[in-house]
Amino acid sequence: MTFLGMPLLPSKRRDSDPIPGGQGNIFEDESFAEVSHQHLSNQQLRNNIGHATSTIRDKRSEVVAELDDWEALREAGSRTKNHVMENLPEYLAEFEANFTDQGGIIHWARDADEANAIVTELVEANAPILDSGRREVIKVKSMATEEIGLNEHLETQGVDAFETDLAELIVQLGDDKPSHILVPAIHRNRNEIRDIFEEKMPDAGELTNDPVDLAEAARRHLRHKFLTTKVAVSGANFGIADTGSLGVVESEGNGRMCLTLPETLITVMGIEKLLPSFDDLEVFLQLLPRSSTGERMNPYTSFWTGVTEGDGPQNVHLVILDNGRTRALADEHGRTALNCIRCSACMNVCPVYERTGGHAYGSTYPGPIGAILSPLMTGVEAEENGSLPYASSLCGACYDVCPVKINIPEILVHLRNEDVEANHSPVSSQLDGALTGASWMMSDAKRMTAAESGIPFAHAVTGGDQINSLPGIAGAWTSSRDIPGLPEKSFRQLWAESEGESHGGSDGEEDGKSEGEGDER
Amino acid sequence: MTDTAREEILGRINQALGRRGGGEYVSSSSGTVPAGSPTGGEGHSSAAEAPHAQPGAPAAGGGTVDQSADYFRTGTHEGEELIELLVDRLEDYKANVHRVSGDPAATIAGLIESGSAIVVPRGLDDSWLQDFTGEVSVDAPGQELSVPELDAQAAVVTASAVAIAQTGTIVLDGSPECGRRAITLVPDHHVCVVRVADIVDIVPEGVARLRPSAALTFISGPSATSDIELKRVEGVHGPRTLDVVIVDT
Structure with missing residues (x-):
């Protein structure tokens, strides 16, 4: 009989042939950033998951603290699984x-x-x-x-x-x-x-x-x-x-x-x-x-x-x-994800998982381990799995609790790089343009001074008020945050002025400022 | 068809690990074989091919992968302290614990309603049931109780292979005095006898005492679930009452 998805003939594979990715329920079909929004607004879901994950976190901490050799056990677990993968x-x-x-x-x-x-x-x-x-x-x-x-x-x-x-x-x-x-x-x-x-x-x-x-x-x-x-x-x-x-x-x-x-x-x-x-x-x-x-x-x-x-x-x-496991194994920077023993400790400590819940990850494998395992098993170019490595603040809590010491944050960064290489157009994006421009401007003092000469004008236009929205891609930043109002002068302008004043004695305003700073310490 | 799948998966693994020959097939009709595959085309490898014995594997000669690991292999509790630790951990997971010096028969009889029907494995010490008045069915090879018959038993009484104090875990190993797995699963009440000599302190000591090829069941308290709001509830599908009788002889 012929099974679905099977090649009709056992074709001759070569070392250079890519190892095929997995199938089934390991795909994010809408980008994580978008799908997580729907879940974030479900207050009942957030309450349920917040309650459950905090309960289990506390229980885990208590029983782990009972073992004086916990770190040695983690080390042994990690070493054993690495050895298995090398000799699979x-x-x-x-x-x-x-x-x-x-x-x-x-x-x-x-x-x-x-x-x-x-x-x-x-x-x-x-x-x-x-x-x-x-x-x-x-x-x-x-x-x-x-x-x-x-x-x-x-x-x-x-x-x-x-x-x-x-x-x-x-x-x-x-x-x-x-x-x-x-x-x-x-x-x-x-x-x-x-x-x-x-x-x-x-x-x-x-x-x-x-x-x-x-x-x-x-x-x-x-x-x-x-x-x-x-x-x-x-x-x-x-x-x-x-x-x-x-x-x-x-x-x-x-x-x-x-x-x-x-x-x-x-x-x-x-x-x-x-x-x-x-x-x-x-x-x-x-x-x-x-x-x-x-x-x-x-x-x-x-x-x-x-x-x-x-x-x-x-x-x-x-x-x-x-x-798709062999595909993950072929990624030498990601293969330790296969060491996972499916304990779920990383989910319970993850600030992102705690707020979005598991469904936002699309795959059977949610949370930090899912954010690396799914794209490793399918490739970052499959569906929206390239968005999963961004489902993290890279805080590292997942790595700290992992019983087999999978360095999840490191693999997340590696997969973000893969995603950029595989999925993002070589044509410069707005961000690329902005960063290139900033780099050109900041690498030369004269250009920087010229750019800063616009600050008093910008201050006047905005009235020094908080900025609530910016145009273009910067709008993504201001959609959930405010930017403090612009000052009248830049630091370099103030510095240039105070350098001049320091020769001619101090100024009341300057003294007041330094005292204020001293109080904060 | 799965022979093809086997060779292809092993070929992919070799390729993934960057080994020479991975994924290259020398035959396509009579069972394909990855050239240079460490397993050859036999479908079976001998123990000599086991990676434990390979150069580069840290644990040449067998045993655990790294024998220099610095986690604890033995515990520090012994004597009365060890028994008390086991009692504490068993009770923490809602098992009922009874301590007996010498003959446990009276204690066992007191745990089961007199006149009820119970099942025991064929190798159970007869003297343990001498005070029990009820119907005792002995489950033995060729005389196995059917599942509905097991379901009709009020309790099962067994011995145990090992008890691990640190985790409150009792291990049954299918020996004649522990019985086959079904008899300690279907009845709702399990009376399990633990001999003091079988108590160890920590998990590695327990694992070391077991027969690896046996059908093993590790039991830590009665059946439980934490699936609803992570709240532990005792008593789902396995026996809802676990009585542990610790016998000091």
Whole structure:
């Protein structure tokens, strides 16, 4: 069969051929600057996200402060992931051999279309057609399957995919998109969630807005699905090369349900998720929970190695996904973005994310990591992904909290440069013209003096008042800021005058000014 | 078709890393193979090809990537202090903790309503249930309880492989006294026995004690979620009650 998006013939690739970018939900289709405006004006959204991110920030700080060796753990995490990327082909082969030896079956997918087609085929082979005429699968929260748009694809193929993570359930029932990789429904508050549940869960009845009640409603709603569905789809937090094991880190037990009870388990994992050795978990099982939910350890973590006889699914598949990851790997200044373990700490500390929310980033991956990962996976020229690296004040908080020390601000600047090279016209812009002019003027004292001779005139025209709007591109600055009124004279003019006066004694006005300055110190 | 995908992805990776031969194919009909690929065309590599043993890899000989890392490999708590730390962390995550010297049978019986039905793994110490009056189903290979049967059990009683004090984490490893994963998942109440000898201080000590190829479940408190306004709520899909019985023998 021919899969969509696959070349008809395995054409011969050369080193010089560009590595193709990814597909699926990793595109910003309107520039970040424009789309963020719509979200900034949503006060409810800003309140919800502000409340949630500040809560999680505090929790993270507390549990990180408990570990005296936190910085050493970050360093070890960073070093391990760098080492994996440098030796990725060997670790993938080692993982594949071990997973396969234990009865697991591996599939490789170059892009989203290919991964979706593989999963669909596996579901069709293993999930029965129900009375409704459709098939069903249960799902554990997985960024990789969000990225490839698996649920939407399955729906068109006659398969209903049920999200079982509480937040993903809220998103799915609300016909919404995740806005955070750890807490996908972070943009919803308890009242909104109650309303969604009452409307979309036929058996829910009347609910309060108490999170305990809402969690109980989700339990009742999903219990039967867990106990009866034949096929589950998951992601993976870790693939362990030296054992062939996969790991899923979770809280609610929906992961355990999906990984344990069905007959068939299909996992989708990016190529970058590998760790060399089982022993490396001693680092990553400390870094991940503390960075993500701010817990010393998340409630449940499961590891499985291929098929475990008599325990759990006996038909175990893994789809190893590229979808733009090799493109990111090819960028030597950006490849450390692949070290990401999807903890979301960078989102929770980001002043931009806190105000715009996750939807403004367009992609499955929002926040600071998304602002680098999406353009790295697709190229800055794809859609409006070139606008994402500007979604930052470069304050560096994301780098400080990153458990694997991804230098996000540095990669943002690198990608801004890529964007300018790739997307901006070689014809001089207004800004280029203005900067060239300023450079010419300021590099010569006579020109500068000539230019400054206009200041008293400009002062008279504006009356020394605050300036509220400027023409041209400078209008972007004044659209949200005022410029202080122009002085009567420039500093250089004042200096020239005071130089002259210093020979002939001091002046009352000058004394007053210097005293005033002294008071401020 | 995925053989082609495999070779192409490995070729792209080699190209991305600037390795010679990346992406060049020597065959296009009988399974394409990237020339110079470290894995060859077999689809399986032997342990000898593992990068741990390659020059340039910091951890030649296996084990963790960098053995000089200066994070802690062992903790500082021991004896009573270690047990108290575990108790504190388990309770912080809303597990109920019970300490017993010697025989835990009476304590276990007191945690489960008498006359109710429970499931246990085949390797559980019989003496632990001698005070319990109710129906005990033993889950064993060839005699597995079905999912609906598990759903009808009031509780499950198991042992554990390791407990990590610093994080309040108990690990089940699928051994005969821990049982297969489903039996500790479907019943709503899990009574888990931790032997003092199995308590370690920090995560690296816990990881070092595990059998990597086993189906492992790390449990830190009962099922919980923080998905609604980041507020932690105990009790979603996994067992909503976790009783931990710490036995000092």
